[in-house]
Amino acid sequence: MPRNNMPPNWQPPAPAWCAQWDKNSDPLVVAYFAIQADSPDKLDAWAETALYRQNPPARIEKGAYTDQADVKNYLYICYWQQSEYLAWWANPKHCTWWSDPQRCNDGVGYWREVITMPLDRFETLNSSTEPHGVSAVAKTLTGPIEEHGYPGGMRDRIALSDHHDLKNSRDMNRKMPAVVSDKGKRVVVTPPENTCVIRSGQNWSYCEGEQKKFYLEEVHPVLKKGMQFLRDNPVDSGCYCLRFVDLKESDNTNKWNNTSQTFGLGYASDIHAFEEWAKSHPTHIAILENFMRMVGTFGENLKLKLWHEVTVLPKEGCEFEYIACHNNTGLLNYSQ
Numbered sequence: 001m002p003r004n005n006m007p008p009n010w011q012p013p014a015p016a017w018c019a020q021w022d023k024n025s026d027p028l029v030v031a032y033f034a035i036q037a038d039s040p041d042k043l044d045a046w047a048e049t050a051l052y053r054q055n056p057p058a059r060i061e062k063g064a065y066t067d068q069a070d071v072k073n074y075l076y077i078c079y080w081q082q083s084e085y086l087a088w089w090a091n092p093k094h095c096t097w098w099s100d101p102q103r104c105n106d107g108v109g110y111w112r113e114v115i116t117m118p119l120d121r122f123e124t125l126n127s128s129t130e131p132h133g134v135s136a137v138a139k140t141l142t143g144p145i146e147e148h149g150y151p152g153g154m155r156d157r158i159a160l161s162d163h164h165d166l167k168n169s170r171d172m173n174r175k176m177p178a179v180v181s182d183k184g185k186r187v188v189v190t191p192p193e194n195t196c197v198i199r200s201g202q203n204w205s206y207c208e209g210e211q212k213k214f215y216l217e218e219v220h221p222v223l224k225k226g227m228q229f230l231r232d233n234p235v236d237s238g239c240y241c242l243r244f245v246d247l248k249e250s251d252n253t254n255k256w257n258n259t260s261q262t263f264g265l266g267y268a269s270d271i272h273a274f275e276e277w278a279k280s281h282p283t284h285i286a287i288l289e290n291f292m293r294m295v296g297t298f299g300e301n302l303k304l305k306l307w308h309e310v311t312v313l314p315k316e317g318c319e320f321e322y323i324a325c326h327n328n329t330g331l332l333n334y335s336q
């Protein structure tokens with residue numbers, strides 16, 4: 001891992017682990033499949049026939065959130081090795097449901113965001129040895145690592161940053177390339193190279209009593225404010241889109257039961273935009289301060305688990321499709 005941003009004689013304030021991958025292994029793919037509707041039924045029906053059979057994802061999670069237009073979104077989060085994903089998507093039983101023009105007339109919105117995560121363009125961080133998200137697909141976690149806990153640590157954990165600045169020109173008004181069809185109801189957007197995606201998770205399911213109360217009353221509300229700021233201020237923050245998602249139980253039933261976990265899923269013009277917000281914006285500073293008070297109060301007994309995964313998007317291998325969605329969905333608004 002590069003250490004270009006690490007202060008001299010750095011000692012991390014707390015232990016952390018990251019996922020370890022075989023150097024020559026296939027890139028990973030994460031695909032978000034979602035429905036905008038009062039109920040997930042129509043998406044569940046597709047998932048039941050498509051996700052659990054041939055070339056299934058190595059990991060499936062589920063989540064739900066209400067967006068800024070007050071619309072409910074239900075999503076499946078699926079991780080594959082790229083070759084497995086390509087074989088799965090090439091199967092007409094899995095993909096034709098999405099391309100069917102009828103989807104534009106179902107009376108609901110659908111979106112799918114597919115991201116290739118080349119190993120030199122992504123990183124993970126887990127505050128414990130229990131892996132979350134894509135880390136749960138890795139054979140092992142490695143750590144405690146030294147490359148974290150300082151501004152720019154996230155960038156240091158991305159191998160490509162050693163000889164690439166990972167920057168994007170930050171003109172939010174420049175439209176992203178898109179292909180529009182089905183009378184404007186279907187839009188496929190190609191996100192620009194170096195767009196940055198973060199999935200940043202919080203698991204308080206092991207916190208009990210006073211610890212749970214502290215998290216829910218002192219940390220969760222400021223986290224919510226931070227997520228709202230990113231969601232509602234794309235021009236100031238460089239964050240195109242932010243979803244604050246409740247993780248649901250990921251069994252293969254049609255139930256969407258609650259868990260004690262959330263995650264922020266955000267896209268920014270580049271990794272520097274997220275870094276800047278984390279380092280200097282009052283909302284992330286407040287999140288950090290309240291979290292540090294929690295660490296101070298509960299010390300080694302702290303049971304809160306934090307984790308994230310960050311990808312700096314490659315030029316190719318990402319596909320974002322929006323079908324009959326409202327304009328403020330994902331990257332849709334930046335393409336038309």
Ligand code: HEM
Nearest residue numbers: 148149150151152153154200202223264266274275278291
């Ligand atoms: C309870 C919630 C959260 C807490 C307690 C928290 C706390 C922290 C901590 C301790 C770090 C330093 C990590 C390290 O390198 O060891 C960090 C970094 C960071 N956080 Fe958060 N965070 C939370 C939620 C979020 C969310 C939801 C996002 C974005 C969607 C976010 C964005 C970032 C970014 C981009 C960094 C990397 C900064 C860098 O390495 O330059 N955080 N956060």
